[in-house]
Amino acid sequence: MIKYCVLLFLALSFVSCNNSKQEKLISLLKEWEQREVLFPDNPIFTIQGRDTFNFFLEENFKIVSYMDSAGCTFCKLRLRGWNQFISYLDTCSHSRIPIFFFFHPKDKAQIEDILMHENFKYPVCIDVNDSFNKLNHFPSDIAFQTFLLDKSNRIVAIGNPVYNPKVKELYLKIIQGDKVESDNKKNVIQTEASVGKSVISLGHFDWQKEQKASFVLKNIGKSLLVIQDVNTSCGCTEVTYSKEPVRPGDSILLDVSYKAETPGSFNKTITIYCNANSSPIVLRIMGDADGY
Structure with missing residues (x-):
């Protein structure tokens, strides 16, 4: 299960020392602790407009990211950040970590144009019917619509590593088998x-x-x-x-x-x-x- 130190690590990553906000965040994280993420039947992924594969791979970990149709699509995608993160992950992990994206766009043609313009070469499911979200009822905050899953598709950690460097650090620690410390701030000299x-x-x-x-x-x-x-x-x-x-x-x-x-x-x-x-x-x- 997600241990308390991981929950606290995530809580400290999203908010400053505000007990009320941390308590609400820890409650959200506990709600999703070890929940199995469900996938639509036979989702079709595409890379640069080419249909690819169904992805249920037997890897120790996988990362799955969902994006809803609210707000500015280009702003939320952050594809350049994902390209950088995936390249970094490939160089520092001992095995390949599959990363899959489910996008529920307002405009399918727009998102296809963005994927092509950004030269994004990773599997994307353009989920017009929002079937992925309907199965899981993800949090509405985009910061909590990305998940690190284990082999059984259960949630190991939650958060977007492109939006938050502390989440990126946590994902890497878990993937590499490093110890996750909840008191990481104590190792850094603090100031005001x-x-x-x-x-x-x-x-x-x-x-x-x-x-x-x-x-x-x-x-x-x-x-x-x-x-x-x-x-x-x-x-x-x-x-x-x-x-x-x-x-x-x-x-x-x-x-x-x-x-x-x-x-x-x-x-x-x-x-x-x-x-x-x-x-x-x-x-x-x-x-x-x-x-x-």
């Missing part, structure tokens, strides 16, 4: 950090023009502040920052650029993973990309 403004409105602008904003992260603790990773909720949002540690009392700028894919209102998050007690720190940009 504050953000001058955690939400920035970009207002109204021409959707075809790239927008920029900057967040200020200040080290208000007594040890060096180190940013370990920065994750965005959308491929249309990019963040640049100095990789140098931040001395106590100093600040670092996180420069954000946003290029809308289509006109419309948006609300995007930037998640900062660092050695601050409040990590992960969630920042947000919002606004209205106007079409004329």
Whole structure:
């Protein structure tokens, strides 16, 4: 079964030290603990438009990711991130780990175009009838629609390794047979950090023009502040920052650029993973990309 240390590892990966949020998250994780994921009969997978195989393979582990039709499809897919993760997984695991995707799109042609444009060469089931979700009733939060399964298709861990580097770390530990520690933060010197403004409105602008904003992260603790990773909720949002540690009392700028894919209102998050007690720190940009 999923041991408590794994649950706590996941809880600490998704929220900072907020007991109420951690308790709700642990409750969700326990609900899915060791649940068997059910698959539709004879799902058809495709790679670059070519029909492939039914995938019920006898591997020790497999990763299965579901995506619903809500929100921006391109933003949610994060195919470049998946390409990088799969390549990394192939180099560090002792055996091949199958990864399969079930996408329930609003527009099948759109998702096929995205797969081709991103040169995505891994098995995808375009599940027009949403049959995979109807069998399992997955959580509505995309952060919890990806699963590491054992040979019997039971859930070993939950979370999207492309969205969250801590989940990526957990998946790799389990796959490689390493010990999962629930007190991983104790091995890292912690500090304190504050953000001058955690939400920035970009207002109204021409959707075809790239927008920029900057967040200020200040080290208000007594040890060096180190940013370990920065994750965005959308491929249309990019963040640049100095990789140098931040001395106590100093600040670092996180420069954000946003290029809308289509006109419309948006609300995007930037998640900062660092050695601050409040990590992960969630920042947000919002606004209205106007079409004329």
